[in-house]
Structures are given as structure tokens and as C-alpha cells.
Amino acid sequence: MTMEKQVPNVTFRTRARDESIPGPNPYRWEDKTTDDYFRGKRVVLFSLPGAFTPTCSTFQLPDFENHYAEFQKKGIDEIYCISVNDAFVMNAWGKAQGLKNVKLIPDGSGEFTRKMGMLVAKDNLGFGLRSWRYAAVINNGVVEKWFEEEGIADNCETDPYGVSSPQNILKWLKAPAVA
Numbered sequence: 001m002t003m004e005k006q007v008p009n010v011t012f013r014t015r016a017r018d019e020s021i022p023g024p025n026p027y028r029w030e031d032k033t034t035d036d037y038f039r040g041k042r043v044v045l046f047s048l049p050g051a052f053t054p055t056c057s058t059f060q061l062p063d064f065e066n067h068y069a070e071f072q073k074k075g076i077d078e079i080y081c082i083s084v085n086d087a088f089v090m091n092a093w094g095k096a097q098g099l100k101n102v103k104l105i106p107d108g109s110g111e112f113t114r115k116m117g118m119l120v121a122k123d124n125l126g127f128g129l130r131s132w133r134y135a136a137v138i139n140n141g142v143v144e145k146w147f148e149e150e151g152i153a154d155n156c157e158t159d160p161y162g163v164s165s166p167q168n169i170l171k172w173l174k175a176p177a178v179a
Contacts, residue, residue: 004142004143005142005143005146006141006142006143007034007038007045007112007116007138007141007142007143008034008111008112008115008116009033009034009035010033010034010107010111010112010115011031011032011033011034012031012032012033012037012105012106012107012112013029013031013086013087013106013108014029014030014031014032014087014105014106015027015028015029015030015087015088015091016028016029016030027091032105034112034141035141037078037080037105038138038140038141039140039141040140041077041078041140042075042076042077042137042138042139042140042144043076043077043078043079043080043137043138044064044071044076044078044079044080044135044136044137044138044166044169045080045081045082045135045136045138046060046064046079046080046081046082046134046135046136046164046166047081047082047083047113047116047118047131047132047133047134047135047164048060048061048081048083048131048133049083049084049122049125049127049130049131049132049133049159050083050084050085050127050130051083051085051089051090051092051093051104052089052093052096055159055161056083057093057097059161059165060133060161060164060165060166061081061097061099061102062097063165063166063167064079064081064102064166065097065099065100065101065102067166067167067170068101068102070170071166071169071170071173074170074173074174075173076137076173078103079101079102079103080102080103080104080105081102081103081104081105082104082105082106082107082112082113082131083104083105083106083107083130083131084107084108084109084110084113084119084129084130084131085106085107085108086106086108087106087108089106090104090105090106091104107131110129110130110131113130113131116134118131118132118134118148118152119131119132120132120152120153120154120155120156121154121155122154122155122156123154123155124155124156124157132148132149132152133148133149133159133160133161133164134146134147134148134149134164135147135163135164135165135169137169137172137173145169145172147163147164147168147169147172148163148164149161149162149163149164150163
């Protein structure tokens with residue numbers, strides 16, 4: 001898919017660690033905007049149906065984490081994982097996964113995902129509305145390259161994974177530029 005698509009302007013409700021807050025949950029609410037994540041950077045954004053789900057936790061997120069240095073060598077400033085989950089779930093998943101490099105973006109209401117055209121019903125799995133699996137290379141807020149799994153549909157019986165894998169994106173990044 002070739003397109004000059006600007007990422008939608010959205011405010012994300014995140015939870016930021018704040019050591020000045022006493023107790024077992026030293027986090028405060030922090031609003032982050034699309035500009036905070038994408039302005040002035042070349043990033044990889046990937047989306048998945050849900051935190052703690054099998055493919056996402058076993059392959060997709062760990063593989064992006066493990067290939068982080070290769071992405072940096074190819075001019076990628078950040079790797080973001082977005083999911084239609086709230087900040088509490090995303091923070092717990094990041095902690096459980098031991099993330100050091102990939103940054104998680106909570107799209108709790110699904111607003112960003114909907115505006116990207118990737119919101120699908122997953123009622124057949126008891127999830128409700130979630131993201132279709134995709135990835136993109138985004139340069140200063142503009143989609144440079146789009147990687148969407150085949151068969152986007154509500155209540156899809158399968159969960160395709162391959163097109164949006166880090167290995168496939170790296171293959172594209174490493175390919176010689178065609179003038």
C-alpha cells in the first residue's frame with residue numbers, strides 16, 4: 001500500500017512512573033499526543049489484537065524487542081507497539097515481557113486504531129473491538145510504508161501473522177532503494 005497518510009491526531013491516556021508518589025503504585029496519569037510519539041522521528045509502529053495474547057506475547061513483541069538494534073542501524077528512532085488496551089494492561093504486559101526497547105502505547109478507547117481504519121470486532125473471541133494486526137514505518141508522522149495482514153474482517157476466524165513481522169519490515173528496510 002503506497003500512501004501519503006498522516007497519522008491521526010489523538011491524545012493517549014498513559015500511566016507514567018513517578019517516584020514522588022508513595023505506595024505500591026507510583027504512577028500518575030499523563031496525556032501523550034500523536035506529536036509526542038511521531039513528530040521529528042522515523043519509527044516503526046506495530047499493532048496487535050491484545051496484550052498477553054499468545055502470538056503477540058510469544059513472537060511479535062519479543063521479536064521486535066530482540067531486533068531493536070538492527071532497526072536502529074536502519075535509521076529507526078523508536079519502535080512502538082499499540083493495542084486497544086488500557087494503560088494499566090499495557091504497563092503490566094511490558095513489565096511481564098521485561099521490555100527495555102519497545103515502547104507500548106495504550107489505545108484504550110480504540111480512537112487511534114479506528115482513525116487508522118484498523119478497528120475490527122473480535123466478539124467471537126470475547127474481546128470486543130480491537131486492532132487488526134499491522135505495522136508501519138512512519139516518518140515525521142507520515143506513513144512511509146504499510147504492512148497489513150491479509151483478510152481484515154470482523155470476527156475473523158484466523159489471526160494471520162507474517163506481513164507485519166519485524167523480520168519482514170527489516171527485509172524491506174535493508175532492500176536497496178529503488179530510484
